[in-house]
Amino acid sequence: MMKKKSLVLAAVMAACATSFAFATPQTQWNQGQWQLDLGAWNPKAEVDTSNFDDNQGNISTDSKWNFQGGLGYGLSDKWGLQYNYYGLKTGSNDKMEGTNGDEHEVNLVYSINKNFAAFAGWNRIKNSLKDSNYSQTNNIAQIGLIAKAPLAKNLDFYAKGALGTKKTALWEAGLGYSITPDLDISAGYRYVNTKLADKGDMVDEALATDDANISYKGFIAGLSYRFGGGHKEAAPAPEPVYTPEPTPAPVVETPVQKNDYYVESVHFGFDEDQPLPSERAKMDHFVQVAKANPNDTFKLVGNTDAKGSDAYNDDLSKRRVDNVAAYAESQGIPATQMQLDYKGKTDPVSTNDTDQGRADNRRVDIWQNH
Structure with a gap:
């Protein structure tokens, strides 16, 4: 059914958007430092069924909270490697069947400067419908950009966008707050649009009369914790105690002038x-x-x-x-x-x-x- 296809594509969309959907997205890395991300998001799937023979217009699932998590590692002060996981579950209603898939993503991230970073990666997304045997695994290549700007002390605005295979595009924007130098929280809104079916595909009883896309969107929130690494940005350090410079012994000759x-x-x-x-x-x-x-x-x-x-x-x-x-x-x-x-x-x-x-x-x- 159209409901099933919508949810499947929603999962694909989630795949392309996962790069930094935890806490405030990182635009800088410290070599050897780890970042643990934990959070949740509340997506719903939506599809335009005019591309199917059971045209009902725009239909959508109910939203549902999903777990999201990830682990990042600073390969250097410019490069980071990040793994992300997203649950892709949405709720069924009388118009559209819910989804029950998941996504695994790996991205290589490059810090352009403190305000911008670029990323490229691979997603493996399992799209599964709750009430049928329909299941599909999508592999997506993606490339994107992250931007971050301070609004006030410890408060940042962030935005990111990406393009990927399977006719996928995404954007996300929100606010991040730094509780400590190593602990951040964030909240935002995430939207992804990606392919659901090719023309002629069957999803249960629904026939795709043209290529069809699905959108996956909702509120997102998360927490990030950083640890390890040789040095940290804005990490507190104990004030060192310095030994007073000894008074030089008097000399007979005139000292050489230094500059x-x-x-x-x-x-x-x-x-x-x-x-x-x-x-x-x-x-x-x-x-x-x-x-x-x-x-x-x-x-x-x-x-x-x-x-x-x-x-x-x-x-x-x-x-x-x-x-x-x-x-x-x-x-x-x-x-x-x-x-x-x-x-x-x-x-x-x-x-x-x-x-x-x-x-x-x-x-x-x-x-x-x-």
């Missing part, structure tokens, strides 16, 4: 005291230069954008410097080789009137005294 030479600027997210994942290479470069010049001192100067009070930003710039210094110490740079300074919001390098200018000001400047 400060710029090395790097390590950048941070809004109201964050841990460097952005993309800044790891800069910190490693600083460590490399410091090891190559053990007799030089390196000055670390913390800065913030102009949002917030002077006292808050002074403390935030101090935490930023302390965490960069703690990373350098963990890589073998002695505390005596570093001088720490905190300037809060008093030394901007760009305007504080634009998002980009404020992002430029959230930094730790590193200077080599040589």
Whole structure:
């Protein structure tokens, strides 16, 4: 029957939309870090039966809550691998038979920057109708894009879209909230449209008079937890204790004048005291230069954008410097080789009137005294 076909296609649609339908979709990865996703969504299937010989117009199933879950792993700071599972069950009514399938999906995800990521993957979807023997397994290749933008502290807007085989297209949009640096929740709406039947196919007693698609849509909510990995974005770290630099012994000869030479600027997210994942290479470069010049001192100067009070930003710039210094110490740079300074919001390098200018000001400047 048409009901059965609609539900089958709904499952296919779910397949193409699964990439990041848990908590706020990830656009950045930390190497070696895992993400566990748990959630539920409440889909219903809908089909236009004008493409079948039992034309009844648009008909749909009742919605039903389904479990969804997934596991992601950061292969590097740019690449992640993710497995997702979706239940594809919907409720029967007097117009359309419910579905009882499931979906397994694997995606490779690439972080373009903190706001965008691209993904490509494979879905295996079993479409099964509750009250008949009709069952079909679909294999779908898909490619898509994820976008994320901050609305307020800890609150993001996200959207994603994808195209796949079997005439499949999807979109999803919603809000995500970060409870802690490692725990997120989200809520949104998800829509998928994909092929149900080719012209001439029979689904129970219904004959497809033309190619037919089905849509699968509903409210979605989830929770994500991250753990492991070598370093984490915005992960809290204990404030390191630094050994005071010893007072040099007096010398007879006139000391050689040293100058400060710029090395790097390590950048941070809004109201964050841990460097952005993309800044790891800069910190490693600083460590490399410091090891190559053990007799030089390196000055670390913390800065913030102009949002917030002077006292808050002074403390935030101090935490930023302390965490960069703690990373350098963990890589073998002695505390005596570093001088720490905190300037809060008093030394901007760009305007504080634009998002980009404020992002430029959230930094730790590193200077080599040589």
